[in-house]
Amino acid sequence: MIQPQRTAPISVVLGAIGSIRSAIIPAIAVAFSGIGGAGRMLGAIGVVVAAAIIGTLFSYIAWRRLTYTIGEQDIRVESGVLSRSARSVPYERIQDVSLEAKLLPRLLGLVAVKFETGAGGSEDLALTYLTTAEGERLRRLVRERRDDGQQAATSADPAASTSGDADKGDVLFAMGPRRLLRFGLFEFSLAVFAVLGGLLQYVDMVTDIDLWNGDLWRGWLEEQGTIIASLGPYAQAAGATAGLFGLALIGLATGILRTFARDWGFTLSRSTRGFRRQRGLFTRTDVVMPAHRVQALVIGTGFMRYRFGWHGLSFVSLAQDAGNESHVVAPFAQMDEIAPIVAAAGFHLPDERINWHRASRRHRNDTAIISALPFVVAAILGAVLAPLGVALIPLGLAVVMAGAQLYAWEFRRHAIDPEQIFSTTGLMSPTSRIATRQKLHSVEIAQGPLARWRGYATVHLGLAGGSFSIPGMPLKTARILRASILDTIAATDYSQIDAPLDQAFNTDQSGLAANLAAT
Amino acid sequence: MDKSSAPTPVDQPSDDEGELTRLHPNYAHALRVQAALTAIPFLIGSLVLETAFRDQAAFPSGIIAGPVLLIALALIIRIPARRYHARGYQISADRLRVVRGLLWRSDTVVPFSRVQHIDVHQGPLERFFGIATLTLHTAGNHNASVALPGLEEARAREMREDIRAHIRRESL
Numbered sequence: 282m283i284q285p286q287r288t289a290p291i292s293v294v295l296g297a298i299g300s301i302r303s304a305i306i307p308a309i310a311v312a313f314s315g316i317g318g319a320g321r322m323l324g325a326i327g328v329v330v331a332a333a334i335i336g337t338l339f340s341y342i343a344w345r346r347l348t349y350t351i352g353e354q355d356i357r358v359e360s361g362v363l364s365r366s367a368r369s370v371p372y373e374r375i376q377d378v379s380l381e382a383k384l385l386p387r388l389l390g391l392v393a394v395k396f397e398t399g400a401g402g403s404e405d406l407a408l409t410y411l412t413t414a415e416g417e418r419l420r421r422l423v424r425e426r427r428d429d430g431q432q433a434a435t436s437a438d439p440a441a442s443t444s445g446d447a448d449k450g451d452v453l454f455a456m457g458p459r460r461l462l463r464f465g466l467f468e469f470s471l472a473v474f475a476v477l478g479g480l481l482q483y484v485d486m487v488t489d490i491d492l493w494n495g496d497l498w499r500g501w502l503e504e505q506g507t508i509i510a511s512l513g514p515y516a517q518a519a520g521a522t523a524g525l526f527g528l529a530l531i532g533l534a535t536g537i538l539r540t541f542a543r544d545w546g547f548t549l550s551r552s553t554r555g556f557r558r559q560r561g562l563f564t565r566t567d568v569v570m571p572a573h574r575v576q577a578l579v580i581g582t583g584f585m586r587y588r589f590g591w592h593g594l595s596f597v598s599l600a601q602d603a604g605n606e607s608h609v610v611a612p613f614a615q616m617d618e619i620a621p622i623v624a625a626a627g628f629h630l631p632d633e634r635i636n637w638h639r640a641s642r643r644h645r646n647d648t649a650i651i652s653a654l655p656f657v658v659a660a661i662l663g664a665v666l667a668p669l670g671v672a673l674i675p676l677g678l679a680v681v682m683a684g685a686q687l688y689a690w691e692f693r694r695h696a697i698d699p700e701q702i703f704s705t706t707g708l709m710s711p712t713s714r715i716a717t718r719q720k721l722h723s724v725e726i727a728q729g730p731l732a733r734w735r736g737y738a739t740v741h742l743g744l745a746g747g748s749f750s751i752p753g754m755p756l757k758t759a760r761i762l763r764a765s766i767l768d769t770i771a772a773t774d775y776s777q778i779d780a781p782l783d784q785a786f787n788t789d790q791s792g793l794a795a796n797l798a799a800t
Numbered sequence: 801m802d803k804s805s806a807p808t809p810v811d812q813p814s815d816d817e818g819e820l821t822r823l824h825p826n827y828a829h830a831l832r833v834q835a836a837l838t839a840i841p842f843l844i845g846s847l848v849l850e851t852a853f854r855d856q857a858a859f860p861s862g863i864i865a866g867p868v869l870l871i872a873l874a875l876i877i878r879i880p881a882r883r884y885h886a887r888g889y890q891i892s893a894d895r896l897r898v899v900r901g902l903l904w905r906s907d908t909v910v911p912f913s914r915v916q917h918i919d920v921h922q923g924p925l926e927r928f929f930g931i932a933t934l935t936l937h938t939a940g941n942h943n944a945s946v947a948l949p950g951l952e953e954a955r956a957r958e959m960r961e962d963i964r965a966h967i968r969r970e971s972l
Binding site: 726727 | 894895903904905906907908909910911913914938939940941942943944946
């Protein structure tokens with residue numbers, strides 16, 4: 282067990298394939314560039330072959346030189362060809378272990394094992410690639426070792442002793458093809474055009490075709506333009522409609538395809554070890570998150586999907602999820618589906634009795650004035666410099682902006698209860714954040730010059746792995762909020778020493794909450 | 801647990817209106833020297849421009865260097881004192897409060913039990929003035945590190961030891 286081990290030998294092949302893949306576009310460029318005349322096809326093949334040989338060689342050496350050791354306390358990875366590096370990650374610092382299988386490794390029965398430590402993105406430890414069985418074994422091992430170390434520190438999950446198999450848990454949330462299709466419809470995206478633009482730019486760089494040459498396009502447009510002009514107004518309108526329709530169709534198709542590729546077979550289950558999420562059509566990922574590491578919840582939605590009652594739930598934790606700061610655990614669900622997941626994570630949704638607070642009215646008025654100000658300035662300039670009617674446009678916009686800010690205030694609110702803090706923002710698509718008071722790390726009251734003059738403040742809560750701030754809170758409320766949060770944090774420590782004190786404190790706590798409600 | 805954590809926070813919550821502890825007076829001097837060092841290149845630059853345009857009759861002498869000198873003097877004499885007075889800290893049994901900022905006020909409280917690690921840092925200027933910067937690192941994304949500059953060096957080390965005694969092994 283203590284012996285250094287190597288990753289799966291087939292990863293060498295994958296490394297080679299990877300380098301061929303990155304050589305293909307330069308090879309195509311060589312083939313079509315016009316450099317080297319007739320021999321350029323040969324040149325292109327040469328580039329690919331060279332890439333294959335060099336890639337195989339390098340990935341073989343890298344494979345030979347990378348070993349990992351499963352120790353008693355930590356995992357050690359030694360790697361590097363010329364400059365060696367040895368990294369050790371203690372089990373108790375591993376936030377979660379995720380298995381990721383991209384299409385090609387998946388066909389070969391391999392997975393990439395990633396150890397999330399909260400160090401952020403590329404700093405995390407990853408083993409590419411292990412066989413699926415070895416990956417699963419490693420993950421179980423890490424979890425067991427980590428939990429052994431923590432048993433003394435944290436109280437064990439009550440469910441842990443009752444259910445048997447650690448990996449098979451109750452399915453909390455799953456999405457079938459019908460749900461995915463519906464989800465995809467809301468994921469309307471024109472990103473495909475951005476990708477096309479990028480590709481065109483690349484083509485422009487490596488070939489002789491000058492895409493940004495105006496004459497080329499003008500000639501083409503004039504040619505088309507004369508054809509269109511000869512069609513008459515009805516045909517023109519029909520053409521424009523068809524164009525828009527096509528655009529919408531492409532957008533919808535992109536959304537659906539992307540959703541299917543990303544979330545195919547989405548399953549979230551609650552096991553004794555935490556939450557487990559599996560998803561992906563081509564790239565299959567399998568992430569396990571310990572429940573007690575969930576720092577906060579974010580419930581988001583979109584403008585359209587909100588009208589149909591669809592929301593998305595994410596967990597905020599120190600670990601990152603494919604570049605996002607939080608893990609999506611239910612991307613597209615109704616609130617009654619989200620509630621059980623929230624409960625399973627040890628949180629609760631705000632109930633009817635909770636006392637919501639709005640931002641200060643002064644803050645509302647100030648933001649409305651500030652957002653309208655640029656348009657008012659533009660309107661004044663327009664009134665002075667431009668013909669009469671022009672000034673009305675920015676003036677109208679100013680009214681709209683101010684109105685939107687005033688209306689948005691109705692939707693910006695926060696609340697606090699003995700365990701949690703809630704905050705909701707957003708006019709058209711409200712986003713809610715729920716954080717546990719006890720898991721916050723610092724509280725800052727920040728005030729700019731205007732806020733000081735007008736007597737409100739922004740409260741920034743130090744949340745591990747995410748951000749949580751409540752703007753425009755009256756200064757007095759902010760101070761009371763901070764005092765009660767800090768007392769919760771402090772009380773957590775003392776509860777371990779002295780239980781009765783903790784209880785006495787809890788009643789004191791609700792007193793504080795009532796106090797807050799009174800303000 | 802050690803004895804220093806004995807006083808309960810329940811009976812004596814951190815008083816927001818409470819008296820802030822002033823930083824070491826040398827901190828204002830350090831800020832002043834720093835401002836002077838920053839101002840020197842601008843002063844030299846303005847003098848160079850001044851000599852370059854001396855022959856032109858359109859510019860009365862001192863039109864560039866004068867304002868620059870005034871701004872520099874304000875930055876060196878007035879602002880450090882105000883910044884010094886705007887800063888302060890308050891340390892209680894279980895938390896540290898750091899207040900700073902002239903225009904953009906910020907008032908941060910870090911509970912000791914949430915501190916990940918502590919730095920005491922001294923730059924060359926700080927060493928000359930015998931002061932140090934105490935930095936508390938937390939796991940939160942916001943306020944990942946809270947710096948408290950301008951402490952007397954011995955005091956900074958003493959505070960570090962105090963806070964370190966409170967850091968317990970805790971899972972995130």
